[in-house]
Amino acid sequence: MTITQGAPPPTRSTPVALARGILTGGVIGASLAAFVVGCVIESVPLCVTGVGLPAVYGLLFFLAGVPRRAREAAIPPRTALAQIETLEAVGGEATSDVAVRFDVTVAPDDDIPAYRVEFTQHINLADLPDYRPGGVVVVQYPPDRLWKVRIVKRPTPEWEERAAGARLDSAPGPAVVKEPSEGCAVGFVTLLALLLAAAGVILLFRADLFDKDTSAQPPASTQLSTSSTSSTTVVSSAAGTVSLGPGRSFLDKGELRRAVDSLTKGKNTGQALTVVVQDQLLSVVFAPTGSQAPRFDPASVPYERFPALVEEARSTLGINSPQSWQIITERLTSSLTVLVRVTGFDGTASLEANGKGEVVRRTPAR
Structure with a gap:
């Protein structure tokens, strides 16, 4: 994977991402509208549908992603050296582990040039002094997702020896690698699908919500x-x-x-x-x-x-x-x-x- 310094991370407005955005927006809009309309017209089945639809969709979404996660897990991660540029504790002080945000320069062994990446990882309080700016650590990352970097807390003796004697040059800031965003198109179609689904539910039950029997006369009394x-x-x-x-x-x-x-x-x-x-x-x-x-x-x-x-x-x-x-x-x-x-x-x-x-x-x- 080639990293172009100064170029923004690519977006993922693929047909699959657009379809997922439409489906997600439709489910959210329909479930919210169904729950509200059900409460207004006092329809228990409609309220149950509004609550149950997101749960069913979430389960189906999880099951649909099982094969992809299995394929990703089958790919062995790459190991490389990385130099800590900055680190900052961002939470978890009340526990034995603390969340630390790292900014590191990763130096892969293959033809990929060095790049910068930011990530957050939990570090034990006792081990926190071992990590300092300018220090070299051993990291692993999936070869197809360079942004998912994790520090290897107990590397093999070979990698531990390489890290101890390594000296790395910092990669420039514009070479920071981030997870590709889905782009504005996905957000737009998600919002549009949400509004259309909500409007569809309201139109479907408009008779119960708005129509009144104007032909009926008030009681004689x-x-x-x-x-x-x-x-x-x-x-x-x-x-x-x-x-x-x-x-x-x-x-x-x-x-x-x-x-x-x-x-x-x-x-x-x-x-x-x-x-x-x-x-x-x-x-x-x-x-x-x-x-x-x-x-x-x-x-x-x-x-x-x-x-x-x-x-x-x-x-x-x-x-x-x-x-x-x-x-x-x-x-x-x-x-x-x-x-x-x-x-x-x-x-x-x-x-x-x-x-x-x-x-x-x-x-x-x-």
């Missing part, structure tokens, strides 16, 4: 209608509410009547138990089927009188700084009652009106 800029209306068999958006109030002309009509649309008249109004919230409680509780028709309430009643309660009942108000309409007796409550720093005051909106009782703040 609950219906929801939302408007982000105006109001929110919620209606059920037991109650209905309308919440106004910012800048609007149920004291505005016609606002309250429209809201009540939206809650009672399609319902039989005369079935309300209570109507409660606040500045931006309306609640109507409907009578249960078969109930004998007193009820009334929400449409018969004098909503047009509510702004005047609120204004009278806020200004004439001794509340100097009114903070909130509430109107409760109900029929506890034979007649309809409209109760207006105002709350402020001075306490709570109220006035009571009849079904025509006429004030019949006042309770000032105490």
